[in-house]
Amino acid sequence: MMLFTIHLHVMPLKNLLDxxxxxxxxxxxxxxxxxxxxxxxxxxITLQIEAENSEAAVAIAKEAGEKLLANAVMEYFEIEID
Amino acid sequence: MMLFTIHLHVMPLKNLLDxxxxxxxxxxxxxxxxxxxxxxxxxxITLQIEAENSEAAVAIAKEAGEKLLANAVMEYFEIEID
Structure with a gap:
């Protein structure tokens, strides 16, 4: 297992006022x-994720974004690997 | 003049609790x-900055970070050009 640093950018949807x-x-x-x-x-949001490889770490970050970190009604998110 | 997209990342200082x-x-x-x-x-924080060149745009983003967007007592910032 390795430790990956993944950044999640949660931004207001482009067609919404900010x-x-x-x-x-x-x-x-x-x-x-x-x-x-x-x-x-x-x-x-910077996450330290323990995973077998970077694909697995990104999958966990994506799940975190979908389940907790972004509100899809008002926000979208992008993932960046460090 | 050109329009540059500059991202400013304002993060809690590494030795501070978050x-x-x-x-x-x-x-x-x-x-x-x-x-x-x-x-x-x-x-x-994503800034659209009108400037002569990318160096000038980064200088304005740096000034924005120092004067308004980051509180140097608790935060640091990094600049990313899109």
Whole structure:
């Protein structure tokens, strides 16, 4: 068994409003960073997973995303292996 | 000017406790995902930045992280260009 580091990115669906992102955008403009055009705020969840191989680790991360970490009504997730 | 997509990852400092990560870890174990050994929960902030080149876009993202998005007492951030 090996230990894998897997990142799960949980983001608001692209066709949904993201009020937190809008608030950050407005804050950045107030700080003078006018060149920022859009902001989306999501979660980056880093998992240490013990598995036989990277495919098995990704499968566990996918199950974690589907069962607990992402709310499919409002969010989607992507998986990144470190 | 071009539009760049830059991701900013704001994570709890490695030597600090992450209660949200511990709660997620416990939730995953309760779902039967025992092979997950550790969880850290941070933010993934996706910025659309108008800039002359990618170096300029990264500099703006860095300024955003330092001035607004990360609290250096408890968090660090990393920048990823899409």
């Amino acid at each position: 009020p937190q992102g809008k608030a950050v955008l407005s804050g950045l403009h107030n700080l003078g960073l006018q060149s920022v055009q859009d902001v989306r705020v999501g979660k980056r | 209660p949200q990560g511990k709660a997620v870890l416990s939730g995953l174990h309760n779902l039967g995902l025992q092979s997950v050994q550790d969880v850290r929960v941070g933010k993934r």
